[in-house]
Structure formats: C-alpha cells, structure tokens
Amino acid sequence: MPPFDVPEGDPFGPHNLPYGVFSPPGSSERTVGVRLGDHVLDAGAAAHALGSPYASLLARPTLGPLLAAGRTAWSDVRRALTAWVTVPAHRETVEPLFHPLSEVTLHLPFEVADYVDFYASENHARNVGRMFRPDAPDSLTPNWKHLPIGYHGRSGTVVVSGTDVVRPSGQRKGPADPAPVFGPSARLDIEAEVGFVVGVPSALGRPVPLGDFREHVFGLCLLNDWSARDVQAWEYVPLGPFLGKSFATSVSAWITPLDALEEARVAPPERTHALLPYLDDTDEEPGGYDLRITVALNGHVVSEPPFSTMYWTAAQQLAHMTVNGASLRTGDLYGSGTVSGPAERERGSLLELTWNGRDPLxxxxxxxxxxEDGDVVTLTAWAPGPDGVRVGLGEVTGRIVPTA
Known part of the structure; x- marks a missing residue:
C-alpha cells in the first residue's frame, strides 16, 4: 500500500506522527524519521526537498537538536510535517522519501541525559504496601500523598525496544537465609510505565513550576523498567533501588509529541491530602493522560493498566524533581512508575499480578x-484522538536472555 494511503482510523495516521531515528535499508547512517502508518518518512530529506527552515533540526542522527529547539519549533515542525503528508501538492516530492517500517533499523531516538523513575500509582503503591507491610496501619508510606517519590536511575542502560535483556546477577538473601548469595536473579519482573522526554533545559538553581511543563517536555513514550525483585529486596534498605533496576530500561523507538495527545488529557484522581503550593495543580490545566496500556507475555495479554488512574501527574513530577534547584538537560527522561489500576487485570507488574509469586499466571x-529465559514482554498503548480516532504509542518489547 502506498505510504499516503493510510487506512481510515489507523492509530499512526497523520493525526499522530511520532518521531524516531532510523537507518534506511542497506545503510548504517542514522536520521530522524516520522512514522505514518506502516512507513517511515525521512524527515530531514523531506525538509531539504521542500526548503524547510527546520531542515537543520531534522537532518540529524538524533532527536536532540529538535528537542532543544523549544515549543515554537516543535509546533512549527509538526504543522509542516502534517502538511507534507496530507497536502496533495507535496506528494510527488515526499513519496519517494518513505521507507517501509519493516525494512528500516530503529535506534534509541535521543541521547538520554539523566534518568529518574517515580512511584506515582496509588494502586501499585498500596498493593506493594499490603504485600510487604501487612501489619502497617496504612499500606502507603507516610510521605506518599505529599510528594512524588522517585529514584535516580542509570541513563547509560536505557535501551531501545527490541534490545535483548540479559538476566542480571546480584546478591540475594531470603528471609530464612543465614547469609546472602550471589547469582542470577530468580525473580525478574517488569514495570509497565510511561516515560516523559525533556527537550528544553533549565538553569541550575531555578525550579520549574507546574505551568511550565509543556515548555520543557517534548513528548512521551512507553517504558519498561525491568526489575530484579530479589536483588532489589536485599539492597534497597535504606537508600532505595540500585542494581535491581540499573541493568536495563527499555523505551519505545517512537516519541509521541504532547501536541498529538490534546484529546487524551484528563483530570487526575481526586486528591485526598492538601498539597504544598509548588505541587498544587488545582488551577492548572488537566495534567493527566488517558492512555490505555496492554501488557503481553509471549503474545498473551496479561494486563491492561489505565494511565488515567495515576495520582501524581508528569507536571507535578517535573516540578518536584527541580524544586531543589536541580537543572534539566535536553534528553532527560523520567518514568511515571508502574501503572496499575484498581482491578486485578490492570496491574502493571508480575509482582502484583502474581501477588509476589503466590498466585502464578x-x-x-x-x-x-x-x-523465565526466552520470555518476550511487549507493551502497547493507545490514547483517544481527534474525531474518535486512536493515537497509537510505539510498542516496547524485550526478550530475556540467560546471564552472560
């Protein structure tokens, strides 16, 4: 099917246009691409061919320059791309610059600067609390309703969808074990998340307020925060996740710009505790996103977590991680934390789906x-779009391979 002839209702139609980085068939050169249906447009080549002033941002081997260019450039480029793939007058020029998606090589679309992961789902946090603190008066920690809890991860091990995940090794110690042992993780898990990609940096010492979220964040993608639960359980007291998380984090090859998700914006759940002013979003525009995630294990759907249930929004997370004066850099990535809904089939981790291994799937x-080794996990998602059309998010997939 010709690239312009996208079927009506295709979640990757001209209303979407996510960005990625690809190599054309038979080439090792990388360039910015935009997805339309089952094809990829060489955005840099199209910009040159049509005399776009933004050619210098698109004819690059990474999204970095476009991310750093700011909101005005993001909007201008998106309008231009929409015209290039929809206006008949451009068809003759642009059509030869498409490649079948199945024939290109996709790469990590931007250089990850810093990586932070949050813990923003109340359903997930309560499930974890019930499992590991059954005698506590509240399944949430005392600070949970007052600030978005997070940890600083390892940016160098963020990998693009399709990259194999090597089973990590580390120290493990069960409650009845006299001493820790070292070896491959026996409790390797997933965390279905959404990642947010920072474009415009901020100055050191200057917090980013809630209202500036869309001035700094370019878009979002699906994210799988692979987790070695047995390693994590032994090491995380008192400083939190380290080796149990840092071995791999998978992200989609496609970054969906926030402008493609206007119809998916929703209010977050009702807040039960008063928030400090820098987190109080009462007078802000709706900060939640209605994203419908599907988790498949070896091709079998095991969960469908709803992102709209997340207690803390991406804007609040950005405000919190900069309120102490920490600066943003182009390419910063922060994860939402595991997305879990209230129903059993809406839990975003195997830890919850099997209740810490008690109830096998x-x-x-x-x-x-x-x-287990050889298992393949795939995250997909969609969001409501204009006129009832769905906006597809690029999938995240990873296969577990034995310890090296």
Missing part, C-alpha cells in the same frame, strides 16, 4: 510467577 505456554 496460567498461560497457554505454562505457569509464570516471574520471567
């Missing part, structure tokens, strides 16, 4: 508590 290819 019954799958056509056998039971699962945690991931």
């Amino acid at each position: 019954e799958l056509p290819d056998g039971k699962r508590t945690f991931l």
Whole structure:
C-alpha cells in the first residue's frame, strides 16, 4: 500500500506522527524519521526537498537538536510535517522519501541525559504496601500523598525496544537465609510505565513550576523498567533501588509529541491530602493522560493498566524533581512508575499480578510467577484522538536472555 494511503482510523495516521531515528535499508547512517502508518518518512530529506527552515533540526542522527529547539519549533515542525503528508501538492516530492517500517533499523531516538523513575500509582503503591507491610496501619508510606517519590536511575542502560535483556546477577538473601548469595536473579519482573522526554533545559538553581511543563517536555513514550525483585529486596534498605533496576530500561523507538495527545488529557484522581503550593495543580490545566496500556507475555495479554488512574501527574513530577534547584538537560527522561489500576487485570507488574509469586499466571505456554529465559514482554498503548480516532504509542518489547 502506498505510504499516503493510510487506512481510515489507523492509530499512526497523520493525526499522530511520532518521531524516531532510523537507518534506511542497506545503510548504517542514522536520521530522524516520522512514522505514518506502516512507513517511515525521512524527515530531514523531506525538509531539504521542500526548503524547510527546520531542515537543520531534522537532518540529524538524533532527536536532540529538535528537542532543544523549544515549543515554537516543535509546533512549527509538526504543522509542516502534517502538511507534507496530507497536502496533495507535496506528494510527488515526499513519496519517494518513505521507507517501509519493516525494512528500516530503529535506534534509541535521543541521547538520554539523566534518568529518574517515580512511584506515582496509588494502586501499585498500596498493593506493594499490603504485600510487604501487612501489619502497617496504612499500606502507603507516610510521605506518599505529599510528594512524588522517585529514584535516580542509570541513563547509560536505557535501551531501545527490541534490545535483548540479559538476566542480571546480584546478591540475594531470603528471609530464612543465614547469609546472602550471589547469582542470577530468580525473580525478574517488569514495570509497565510511561516515560516523559525533556527537550528544553533549565538553569541550575531555578525550579520549574507546574505551568511550565509543556515548555520543557517534548513528548512521551512507553517504558519498561525491568526489575530484579530479589536483588532489589536485599539492597534497597535504606537508600532505595540500585542494581535491581540499573541493568536495563527499555523505551519505545517512537516519541509521541504532547501536541498529538490534546484529546487524551484528563483530570487526575481526586486528591485526598492538601498539597504544598509548588505541587498544587488545582488551577492548572488537566495534567493527566488517558492512555490505555496492554501488557503481553509471549503474545498473551496479561494486563491492561489505565494511565488515567495515576495520582501524581508528569507536571507535578517535573516540578518536584527541580524544586531543589536541580537543572534539566535536553534528553532527560523520567518514568511515571508502574501503572496499575484498581482491578486485578490492570496491574502493571508480575509482582502484583502474581501477588509476589503466590498466585502464578496460567498461560497457554505454562505457569509464570516471574520471567523465565526466552520470555518476550511487549507493551502497547493507545490514547483517544481527534474525531474518535486512536493515537497509537510505539510498542516496547524485550526478550530475556540467560546471564552472560
């Protein structure tokens, strides 16, 4: 099918146009691409061919220059791209610059500067609390309703969808074990998340207020925060996640610009505690996003977490992680934390889906508590778009391979 002839209702139609970086067939050169249906447009080549003033931002091997250019450039480039793929007068020039998606090589679309991961789902946090603090008066920690909890991750191990994940090794110690042992993780897990990509940096010492979220954040993508639960359980007291999280984080090859998600914006859940002024979004525009995520294990759907249930918004997370004066850099990535809804089939981790291994999942290819070598996990998602059309998010997939 010709690239312009996208079927009506295709979630990757001209209303979407996510950005990525690809190599054309038979080439190792990388360039910015835009997805339309099952094709990829060489955005830099199209910009040159049509005399766009933004050619210097698009004819690059990374999204970095476009991310840093700011909101005016983001909007201008998006309008231009929409015209290039919809206006018949451009068809003759642009059509030869498309490549079938199945024939290109996709790459990590931007250089990750800093990586932060949050813990923003009340359903997830309560499930974890019930599992590991059953005698506590509240399943949430005392600070949970007052600030978005997070940890600083390892940007160098963020990998693009399709990259194999090597089973990590580390120290483990069960409650009855006399001493820790070292070896491959036996409780390897997933966390279905959404990642937010920072474009415009901020100055050191100057917090970013809630209202400036869209001036700094370019777009979002699906994210899988792979987690070695047994390593994590032994190491995380008192300073939090380290080796149990830092071995790999998978992100989509496609970054969906925030401008493609206007119809998906929703109010977050009702807040039950008064918020300090820098987090109080009462008078701000709706900060939540209605994203419908699907988690599949070896092709079998095991969960459908709703992102609209997240207690803390991406704007609040950005405000909190800069309120102490920490600066943003182009390419900063921050994850939402595990997305879990109130129903059992809406939990975003195997830890919750199997209740810490107590209730194995019954799958056509056998039971699962945690991931086995050879397992393939795939995250997909969509959001409401204009006129009832869905906006697709690029998938995240990863296969577990044995410890090196």
